[in-house]
Amino acid sequence: MAITIAVVGLGKIAHDQHLPAIAASDDFTLVAAASPEGTAEGVPVFKDIDGLLASGIAFDAIAMCQPPQVRYITAAKAIRAGKHVLLEKPPGATLAEVEGLVRFADEHGTTLFAAWHSRYAPAVEPARAWLAGQQVVSAEMIWKEDVRRWHPGQQWIWQPGGLGVFDPGINGLSILTRIMPDFIHLADGEMEIPSNRAAPIAARMTLADTQGAKITAEFDWRQTGPQSWEISVTTTTGTLLLTRGGSALVIDGVAQPLPERSEYPAVYADFAQLIRTGKSDTDRSPLRLVADAFLRSRHIATAPFMD
Amino acid sequence: MAITIAVVGLGKIAHDQHLPAIAASDDFTLVAAASPEGTAEGVPVFKDIDGLLASGIAFDAIAMCQPPQVRYITAAKAIRAGKHVLLEKPPGATLAEVEGLVRFADEHGTTLFAAWHSRYAPAVEPARAWLAGQQVVSAEMIWKEDVRRWHPGQQWIWQPGGLGVFDPGINGLSILTRIMPDFIHLADGEMEIPSNRAAPIAARMTLADTQGAKITAEFDWRQTGPQSWEISVTTTTGTLLLTRGGSALVIDGVAQPLPERSEYPAVYADFAQLIRTGKSDTDRSPLRLVADAFLRSRHIATAPFMD
Numbered sequence: 001m002a003i004t005i006a007v008v009g010l011g012k013i014a015h016d017q018h019l020p021a022i023a024a025s026d027d028f029t030l031v032a033a034a035s036p037e038g039t040a041e042g043v044p045v046f047k048d049i050d051g052l053l054a055s056g057i058a059f060d061a062i063a064m065c066q067p068p069q070v071r072y073i074t075a076a077k078a079i080r081a082g083k084h085v086l087l088e089k090p091p092g093a094t095l096a097e098v099e100g101l102v103r104f105a106d107e108h109g110t111t112l113f114a115a116w117h118s119r120y121a122p123a124v125e126p127a128r129a130w131l132a133g134q135q136v137v138s139a140e141m142i143w144k145e146d147v148r149r150w151h152p153g154q155q156w157i158w159q160p161g162g163l164g165v166f167d168p169g170i171n172g173l174s175i176l177t178r179i180m181p182d183f184i185h186l187a188d189g190e191m192e193i194p195s196n197r198a199a200p201i202a203a204r205m206t207l208a209d210t211q212g213a214k215i216t217a218e219f220d221w222r223q224t225g226p227q228s229w230e231i232s233v234t235t236t237t238g239t240l241l242l243t244r245g246g247s248a249l250v251i252d253g254v255a256q257p258l259p260e261r262s263e264y265p266a267v268y269a270d271f272a273q274l275i276r277t278g279k280s281d282t283d284r285s286p287l288r289l290v291a292d293a294f295l296r297s298r299h300i301a302t303a304p305f306m307d
Numbered sequence: 308m309a310i311t312i313a314v315v316g317l318g319k320i321a322h323d324q325h326l327p328a329i330a331a332s333d334d335f336t337l338v339a340a341a342s343p344e345g346t347a348e349g350v351p352v353f354k355d356i357d358g359l360l361a362s363g364i365a366f367d368a369i370a371m372c373q374p375p376q377v378r379y380i381t382a383a384k385a386i387r388a389g390k391h392v393l394l395e396k397p398p399g400a401t402l403a404e405v406e407g408l409v410r411f412a413d414e415h416g417t418t419l420f421a422a423w424h425s426r427y428a429p430a431v432e433p434a435r436a437w438l439a440g441q442q443v444v445s446a447e448m449i450w451k452e453d454v455r456r457w458h459p460g461q462q463w464i465w466q467p468g469g470l471g472v473f474d475p476g477i478n479g480l481s482i483l484t485r486i487m488p489d490f491i492h493l494a495d496g497e498m499e500i501p502s503n504r505a506a507p508i509a510a511r512m513t514l515a516d517t518q519g520a521k522i523t524a525e526f527d528w529r530q531t532g533p534q535s536w537e538i539s540v541t542t543t544t545g546t547l548l549l550t551r552g553g554s555a556l557v558i559d560g561v562a563q564p565l566p567e568r569s570e571y572p573a574v575y576a577d578f579a580q581l582i583r584t585g586k587s588d589t590d591r592s593p594l595r596l597v598a599d600a601f602l603r604s605r606h607i608a609t610a611p612f613m614d
Contacts, residue, residue: 095598096596096599099595160604210411291599299505301608
């Protein structure tokens, strides 16, 4: 039987990804939405979570697709109402918010899913499988894109809690933390923050694993022309190159055949599986690395950024 | 039988607190130290952890008293060598570092103790006991002191990872997270960073619990004259005021009798108990709130700070 679901936050990511993935899923049936603006075809849209919960419409699960700064209170209300909750990435504007939601969900026996969609790109699990048990010598992540092209007019992304260049960068970190065979932490870093903004436009991280591998990550939102979403890893036995955000994989120079896989349909398949087995998945390691970057990095003021 | 212990980092906090507390303890016997400079009476001092571990001196436990930026690698080596580790606050320069140490200690079956010394101030446990089960209406923390008086010449404190005003402020947060009856998270914040420094000199936090209490915290390192280390809490049944960093407690206007208790001797008594029962205590909630503040706050450039 299909799981009935509502979507909160009818912005770009809901329309581009969540609504199509739900429509194509045998696991879920969309029954309602809540959003201060926007529409969803064929279902009633309430102004906010309170209106939705008061409507009497029965549903099992809810997907949180708003900007992270306003997600916590809505998610907390949904969990209190006994709903299973999917959190778009990043799962909160702070780590303690997510910790609080984890505690709520445990108390209420509901499923909480901190979804990292980039981990469902086709190259990720094959990369993880190849790296398992290997010793890493070095790794380099490059996550550079054009903010004007991918985030037109998204002002929340520049506000405190909006993460700036780490909004896309956390996708790369979600892959890196998934595929690396050893636990990694931030050793040092730098962030460039435009003088008229509250969030970084570029960042560099020096990371370390427990074996002394040299790992770097570079993030830049000023990349015009070709876009770079790549992770390369050198181990004692060979090299791995993950490109196009996890869509392609080259091992020791040979392009690997990959399974057909679309990120959001796979996210929703996992969400259904978690709900049906009564489990949660709340890995916070990508957000922890970003919080650590804000905490530990040298902050450098850079040129103002104009949209 | 006494637990043999070594101290790493013979700076101000080691001489002011750790060495006297160990000397006065029946649980511990100091056998060695490691530090690039400084001496410890009656025991050999090695330049670093490698020299100490290679010396052949047998010991059970080790206290990490260096600046947080250099603590992780030393603690990791100590855990690998099978030692029980006490971490001065903050337990690391990043959250992932502490998470990594927790994993090491689990793997090696050693005790890891993230010690928050201010939690051992005499008023803290009585405050926690009074607040247990109560509903908080509002709370206010004021943590204001004169950095020139308390941290003369400590340059590491202004470096990335040194936390700035949160170095003392995290003591207040360690008390706040201990005594509040409900889970708290950061909702909003501001940090003032001197234009010639990498860490904040002042900060304000707006916090929330799960019941809608209004909780604020203010930190300032420019406080001359009387120093303020206070937490006041109003509940539906009364008011609590913790002052002088946890040395005094007033409930509903009445000063409370408090047990005789010194922070560091109590820290070491707890460390001994953890070692003898094979347990760890690695609460990271104060550091998580500080990382969240860096992540979520508006950063404001302020006047240069001269020592």
